[in-house]
Amino acid sequence: MSNKSFADFNDFGTSVVQQPEWTQHLRQLNEKLNQLWGICRITGFGVATMSGGAVVVPAKLFTRTCSVFLTPQSANPLASVQIDGNNKLYGVSFKVLSSDGTDARSVSWMIVEPN
Numbered sequence: 001m002s003n004k005s006f007a008d009f010n011d012f013g014t015s016v017v018q019q020p021e022w023t024q025h026l027r028q029l030n031e032k033l034n035q036l037w038g039i040c041r042i043t044g045f046g047v048a049t050m051s052g053g054a055v056v057v058p059a060k061l062f063t064r065t066c067s068v069f070l071t072p073q074s075a076n077p078l079a080s081v082q083i084d085g086n087n088k089l090y091g092v093s094f095k096v097l098s099s100d101g102t103d104a105r106s107v108s109w110m111i112v113e114p115n
Helices: 020-036
Strands: 040-049 054-058 067-072 081-089 093-098 106-114
Touching (some): 020 040, 040 054, 067 081
Antiparallel strands (some): 040 106, 054 093, 067 106, 081 093
């Protein structure tokens, strides 16, 4: 799987970071989840960098029934991150907001869709 990104696995935008080892682990996790429970599948993941406390993440497979998990990549005990409920465009993108309007951290995201 050399030189593959998750964009090669599921059709996401160009903002997805090239992480071949993530793709392999995600595929394995998807297979195990389906084997054990058949309840969900990971449809996308990546890393986005905020500017001014926000970032829009392109995500073609973002739907009403999915869950999005966010993890900031560096510590900021005074700031939290969340999906902006007013800026969710299903099938297009979602917006990540920080409680700190100057936040410039990177945020990992993962979309999980129920089967």
